[in-house]
Amino acid sequence: MRRNKICGILNLTESKSAIDPLTRHRPIASLPFCSRYRLIDFPLTNLTTAGVDTIGVFTHDNLRSIYDHVRSGKEWGLDSIYGGLFFFSDPRLDRRANRYSAEGDLLNYYNNIEFFDKSESEYTVVMGTRMLCAIDVQAILRHHIEQGAEVTVVYKSMENIDNDDQNTACLTIDEDGRVRGLKSSVLHDKTDHVYMNMEIYLLKTELLTKLIRNGVAENEHCNLSDLLHQAIIALPSNGFEYTGYMKNIHSVRSFYEANMDMLHDSNLLALLKGSQHIHTKVKNEAPTFYSRSSDVTDSLIANGCIIHGEVAHSVIFRNVLIEKKTVLNSSVVMQGSSIGSGAELHYVILDKNVRIEPNTKLIGTQANPIVIEKNSVISRIVEGDFTRLTNIGKSISEVDSKQSSKDFFHHY
Incomplete structure (x- = not known):
């Protein structure tokens, strides 16, 4: 040195x-x-x-x-x-x-x-x-x-x-x-x-x-x-x-x-575009594809994504797939995750490589966003009872994967 x-x-x-x-x-x-x-x-x-x-x-x-x-x-x-x-x-x-x-x-x-x-x-x-x-x-x-x-x-x-x-x-x-x-x-x-x-x-x-x-x-x-x-x-x-x-x-x-x-914009410019440029690991990806059915507002979306659904006020990382008739609002979706057709997510954090199956509904709150652990699969709730998904914050990721099929949460 x-x-x-x-x-x-x-x-x-x-x-x-x-x-x-x-x-x-x-x-x-x-x-x-x-x-x-x-x-x-x-x-x-x-x-x-x-x-x-x-x-x-x-x-x-x-x-x-x-x-x-x-x-x-x-x-x-x-x-x-x-x-x-x-x-x-x-x-x-x-x-x-x-x-x-x-x-x-x-x-x-x-x-x-x-x-x-x-x-x-x-x-x-x-x-x-x-x-x-x-x-x-x-x-x-x-x-x-x-x-x-x-x-x-x-x-x-x-x-x-x-x-x-x-x-x-x-x-x-x-x-x-x-x-x-x-x-x-x-x-x-x-x-x-x-x-x-x-x-x-x-x-x-x-x-x-x-x-x-x-x-x-x-x-x-x-x-x-x-x-x-x-x-x-x-x-x-x-x-x-x-x-x-x-x-x-x-x-x-x-x-x-x-x-x-x-x-x-004020926060983004102050942190990322101020007197110093923030460096990170370079990953070359194709531009994100937005289909005719997509509707995106007020969001940050990285390269490599495919967007068919509705996205509002959300942050999306690389290589994320959002299918048709999906509603994603006020959420963070990390790299490699996919959200199936007809799903509805509000105030949710999806860690890496999460799969949300079609017609799943996850509703958190601004104070207590729902967190899904990486490499997880969230399937359709059979009985349509969403109360367990609301205002429970991180505890959703702790549901035992060996419980009955009604419990919607399991791991690869």
């Missing part, structure tokens, strides 16, 4: 249980977004646009989907002689757990601490993937140097925060921009004005490695995020306010809302 002023850390040990079943077989970083992207595309673009050419990806499970999407990092200019993309996984951590491991992830950083030494970087920026944003990392660095802080943490000034996420913290910041306190968002009222911690930190690499070594000596079962929370309270730390579009992907509802947000 050659000397660069900044190296990047993607901390993928993120709590994902509230997004199940979408994260049952993938980390948050691999979640599909906005008809063609993955969430990991955004921090990778944020870093490489700022000239960061050495990035360490620290994770604890489900690396296959990350490898398949990122590969050598070519799309982000990371397949070079100098620097590159480096993956670090700790086999001690429970790969099957859909939550933080009791072991913590700090030891993974300690065991791979030579990464920081070999990067020869003066500063390190740490970020995850669940805070969806397009941020200027060089602006954070300039602010950090100007303020002379030990640690700079990025925050978003917000009203009406989702206070049901115990893994999101809010900062107390004084009039000089100094961080004076930190507490969980669940301790705030929903209507409070808060400074949400976006879990993006910039500090000197030497300080970070010192914190990691000291942290492991005191408690090797700690998480890096907890260590950084302690650091911004114990050390002179400054806040950097991010004013662009941001969404905290911490639940099925927030994931759904983020996709729906992209149907508004």
Whole structure:
């Protein structure tokens, strides 16, 4: 590696249980977004646009989907002689757990601490993937140097925060921009004005490695995020306010809302068409085919689809088939799924390779969209009783496939 002023850390040990079943077989970083992207595309673009050419990806499970999407990092200019993309996984951590491991992830950083030494970087920026944003990392660095802080943490000034996420913290910041306190968002009222911690930190690499070594000596079962929370309270730390579009992907509802947000031009332009172009894995597909019977309004549809039915206010990924007389409204349909003739779907998230058979009716709500797990088949409800499908959110994916034929839900 050659000397660069900044190296990047993607901390993928993120709590994902509230997004199940979408994260049952993938980390948050691999979640599909906005008809063609993955969430990991955004921090990778944020870093490489700022000239960061050495990035360490620290994770604890489900690396296959990350490898398949990122590969050598070519799309982000990371397949070079100098620097590159480096993956670090700790086999001690429970790969099957859909939550933080009791072991913590700090030891993974300690065991791979030579990464920081070999990067020869003066500063390190740490970020995850669940805070969806397009941020200027060089602006954070300039602010950090100007303020002379030990640690700079990025925050978003917000009203009406989702206070049901115990893994999101809010900062107390004084009039000089100094961080004076930190507490969980669940301790705030929903209507409070808060400074949400976006879990993006910039500090000197030497300080970070010192914190990691000291942290492991005191408690090797700690998480890096907890260590950084302690650091911004114990050390002179400054806040950097991010004013662009941001969404905290911490639940099925927030994931759904983020996709729906992209149907508004202002949000789409702010996130995808701003000062930096978001890079992703390139897939060459034929243009989408719209038949004479199709009726599409206010939707984002990727290439490779075949549309015969009615689509409104929806986000559709590649290679999706929508048959005639189908009604799809306010829904997210991921890659390779098909919806049979006469089906009606409202407020639904279909994961990859789902098959909706003809004349099926799925009706969720905006607050509780129905989620269908990938590789599933949803067949016609024999008795026409739709009450089990309404307002049940993710639980639809948990129906036992061995139940009677009246239970409509089964797996390949």
